Amino acid sequence: MHLEALHPIQIQRFREMSFAEKWSVAQALWLMARDARLRAAHRANPDLSEAECQKIVACEFARART
Amino acid sequence: MHYGEPRLTLDIAIPLLVTPREIPALVAGFADPGYYCPPADVIASEIARDCRSHFNLIHIPSGLKADLYPGNRDATFAWAWEHRLTENTPSGPVHIAPAEYIILWKMIYYQEGKSEKHLRDIQRILDIQPRLAYQDFLEENIKAHSLQAIWAQFQRPSA
Secondary structure (H helix, E strand, C coil): CCCCCCCHHHHHHHHHCCHHHHHHHHHHHHHHHHHHHHHHHHHHCCCCCHHHHHHHHHHHHHHCCC | CCCCCCCCCCEEEEEECCCHHHHHHHHHHCCCCCEECCCHHHHHHHHCCCCCCCEEEEECCCCEEEEEEECCCCHHHHHHHHCCEEEEECCEEEEECCHHHHHHHHHHHHHHHCCHHHHHHHHHHHHHCCCCCCHHHHHHHHHHCCCHHHHHCCCCCCC
């Protein structure tokens, strides 16, 4: 496994973060990923409605693993 | 994530204890059309397994998934529940497994599936909080599950 070392500033900040702060960062990352996939679904399927594209993305996320 | 770095995840892992009598309430709590929840008989067969019980819940509108791991017959789950960390949130208390339990199971899953995301998560936990409170539990289970070689590859920053 090759893993880039965390910067000392990152380590310090992650140690200071509360549960709510980490959860908030993770939620923001999830929203960003979902928004990117939604825009990609619209580009790939220009004839589909917003609801149909949302459904495509929901299916992708339900099958995805991280 | 609680012990390591915040990162994107699409499936939360939830160890839980659920008895056969509690299955109807679980199914009712995650009903159609908002959720996918396996039928009660599937959950019953999963919790009857001696080990590696597992089922999913999916929030259908978002696609968010929870991997649920019933620990009814797992001694490490009983230990983790006893040593759980509780965070109070506006939505109510959230119980979080001890870091040592997470590290142990990530090593077990890495041993079985070789997914390097588990190694990354473990290393990040050790980077951010190198002092483990329950080292005895971890060492005992590393021996029990023959995980010494995996454990040896982690870098342990000084506390």
